Amino acid sequence: MDIGMVGLGKMGGNMRTRLQRAGHTVVGFDRNPEVSDVGSLEELVAALPSPKVVWVMVPSGDATRATVRELGELLGEGDLVVDGGNSRWTDDQANAEMLAGKGVGFVDCGVSGGVWGLDNGYALMFGGSADDVAKVQPALDALKPEGDFGAVHAGKVGAGHFSKMVHNGIEYAVMQAYAEGWELLEKAEVTDNVTEVFRSWREGTVIRSWLLDLLVAALDETPALEGIRGYADDSGEGRWTVEAGIENAVATPAITAALYARFVSRQDDSPAMKAVAAMRNQFGGHAIQTSPPQGGDASGDS
């Protein structure tokens, strides 16, 4: 099929390649002219046969909303927009309604797989009407992994991004689980070689997984993770998962713990712990330390 791809970064660029390998014709647009096939969204739309299908793969939030809005002005009856970015699922309904007013269909598609997707295929979770999904089905078939799994029509508009959001929430907690185990093994110094323990877990254990494989790969590249900073960003899905849990009165303590660990990892100093230190000093005369940090040798008792 012919498909337009807006956004040719780490994800979109590789997806273009995988689609082309499968024999599809991709017209790509990116603000970076070096990777772009056309000079503008207008040119991209003009280059596609009808019904025109445009896959949006730009940063979630303002950039995606602006791109979808602009496509709404360029596309027409029977065309389709696919939002493949990490948009918040609550954006999807508004996008779908805006486009529906012009006869343009909408599919939201969560995409997982990272830099490995080019060769392994991308896991796809998509939402929208059966008719709209059918228009992009050949591309979905090309992008997904071979085998029986890796793609799901999760439900109506929004269900794709909602599924991807929960996927990422789970991902946070699974990474946190391995991370906690790794820190404990490193700190306890009971085992001779923590990397070899993790490596052994890759087969036969209950916790074998792709993330475990990746952690072992990272430990091979950077023994004991020396020089890597314990700093982790978050890009939204973890927060939204916790918020969706709260909205539905569903407790997500492990996912939340993972999210909060990331928040704290980005602080040079914890304001909350300043308050704890200040209270301890008030009631017990416990010494408080003044910044900058001076090592780990302070003592005291409560």
Next chain:
Amino acid sequence: MDIGMVGLGKMGGNMRTRLQRAGHTVVGFDRNPEVSDVGSLEELVAALPSPKVVWVMVPSGDATRATVRELGELLGEGDLVVDGGNSRWTDDQANAEMLAGKGVGFVDCGVSGGVWGLDNGYALMFGGSADDVAKVQPALDALKPEGDFGAVHAGKVGAGHFSKMVHNGIEYAVMQAYAEGWELLEKAEVTDNVTEVFRSWREGTVIRSWLLDLLVAALDETPALEGIRGYADDSGEGRWTVEAGIENAVATPAITAALYARFVSRQDDSPAMKAVAAMRNQFGGHAIQTSPPQGGDASGDS
């Protein structure tokens, strides 16, 4: 090699079979005469050539400690005891010292794989001296999965069970991660079919894993897990992992969240929440409910 196997339950029985398939000679003893090869530990020891190697695969705690003690009286210079149960790693040093007094070696070996180990192999994490490990190496080679992974000599005595303990702690949190995501997808009712979403995650996603495969298998057997009670026991390793974290000042919030969720799952009613309800009633006049539970429609505000 010749090896004695004490405890022929779900784990030990299958391990005997896997060892036999690999051509080893196993003398098994179990309190249940229907599965036992010999009538007593004495007979088991007598039936083995020297150096005698006895693998203990009985419930951790008192049963294991008693069996090891008894073996200490039956075995002699150059023999070996392997504790393959889920013993607390802090027990290992005492067992090793007791046996060393009689010239008997000791290897602690954490075993993972559950009912799947018979065919897939068991992941093994073992601790002990190189000489002691060498005596049981042929059995370890037969029990482990094929391929490059699945077995590690983790360090000195105790390192095997310590590694297995951390493995199980991680397992708690990984299961909790999937469980939270499943509850959220079920409760939110944004997706059409939660099982199909989970099934799709088996390939191409960041969170693909063996535990995910098992959860999908369970959902296929019992759609929506209808009729299964939300009740989870814990067998010690999760508790010990959290305690080891505390001892080493390593925060394990996701593992701890998983452990606490199990504690709460076993309560008919939460005493702590009785106290919260009572305080809310005192300051705000919020209605308190009396047992037995009467459904989910109570209202109030704080």
Next chain:
Amino acid sequence: MDIGMVGLGKMGGNMRTRLQRAGHTVVGFDRNPEVSDVGSLEELVAALPSPKVVWVMVPSGDATRATVRELGELLGEGDLVVDGGNSRWTDDQANAEMLAGKGVGFVDCGVSGGVWGLDNGYALMFGGSADDVAKVQPALDALKPEGDFGAVHAGKVGAGHFSKMVHNGIEYAVMQAYAEGWELLEKAEVTDNVTEVFRSWREGTVIRSWLLDLLVAALDETPALEGIRGYADDSGEGRWTVEAGIENAVATPAITAALYARFVSRQDDSPAMKAVAAMRNQFGGHAIQTSPPQGGDASGDS
């Protein structure tokens, strides 16, 4: 001063009384004619001298929004609306702007104190312009506790409800803290009389507080909290506090733990723990229980 009070329930009714005791003239309106001074909002507004000040004390959410909207149609230049309910602070700006279009001022006021406020005074956290606050200052002075504390002009519109929201978030975690300690003392059975331990803490300890006093009062009324169900509602502020933390990348693990404990307390059975039980059964052959709950004697190991 003259003031209108809309909503004469547990909070509003007592606040009317406290205002009257201080010599103020209160015109109260409630849907319940037995406690209402007037028959309608129109009559309430008509009965007030200009500038008219109307305090809204109705359930947060739709009821408050509707009341404020209706008052916007009845009031005029120089009048003032005070929202004293537990509204989400993000509602305040919209209410203030809507009213400002008609020359009506707006003050948001978080009110704490529950059923004890009538005699002890209510803690007040309010937001709005200095001019608007001045119009209601005599009522604020009458409602607040005697002494130096208990009232704060927290900032611009929204700052009052934001402060109250954080107050309630803290309240969740402080209650949870006592509740956890109570459950542990009860369960451990190391002390002879848990109530007496808690009672002793009311003086001289680091954890003495009003909530502790209330818990002791509850324990005196209902020894061991027998018959009280471990069930706790939440009315929004706890959720909003956690969400505000997430929005600001501030970890609130203790407050979140308290919120989640309430969520779980309202479930007859935990869907997440069904999933954990199902996974354990898949890998280890651990028995799963079928509903209904059958007591606490199940065993198993992971």
Next chain:
Amino acid sequence: MDIGMVGLGKMGGNMRTRLQRAGHTVVGFDRNPEVSDVGSLEELVAALPSPKVVWVMVPSGDATRATVRELGELLGEGDLVVDGGNSRWTDDQANAEMLAGKGVGFVDCGVSGGVWGLDNGYALMFGGSADDVAKVQPALDALKPEGDFGAVHAGKVGAGHFSKMVHNGIEYAVMQAYAEGWELLEKAEVTDNVTEVFRSWREGTVIRSWLLDLLVAALDETPALEGIRGYADDSGEGRWTVEAGIENAVATPAITAALYARFVSRQDDSPAMKAVAAMRNQFGGHAIQTSPPQGGDASGDS
């Protein structure tokens, strides 16, 4: 009464003073000769009339165990040792049995109140037989706060320290609650003056407490806690409370969150978050940072 006091530091020294103010005769011993009344434990014991009562107020752990052991050799039939330190309650039974072999009684007494205890009195939670407690009752009466509360005979030997342990566990979580609220108010910048909001909460609110008073005092001394490092030690009771919870299958999520926040506050960099960063880099090509920390502007998405 006559009483020996071993350990005249911040706590023991003030307690001696409070006892003397009440008319009791205190013989104090400290390794620091400047504050000590006698030159050795032997002299202290010799200076007391029979039955001799000796209050031990030295650091918990080895120092306390050694002191109690030494007193066991110096004291005799009918004498009494009181352990007023923050000993782990599991030590008490062993100490009591050792002393009982020589006819010496034992009372464990948790003491709360910090530097304020001298003037306000100390909260006391004690365990032991009625006869043993009676021997030290006059001192307990002098040390406790005036009024109806502040002292409890919690049960048999160990019950005092167990109660104090739970008290401190609760204290951890209550401090964490205020600390989280403070960080959120500071970070959100919705309110004009966070200190004034906290100050207002001292009366009329649900969360008024002595710890809140102390936090306001700290904020007055050090506006916005500028220059205080977010670093908090822990002295054992928090850990033991969580461990006691685990042993009793009692979930303590808020107390645990507070404990873990202290652990993390003492790390220059989080090993667990190194592992998370490394995994994110593997699957998504997310940039990882190398130490030393370089500020808070990194970006990325998962």
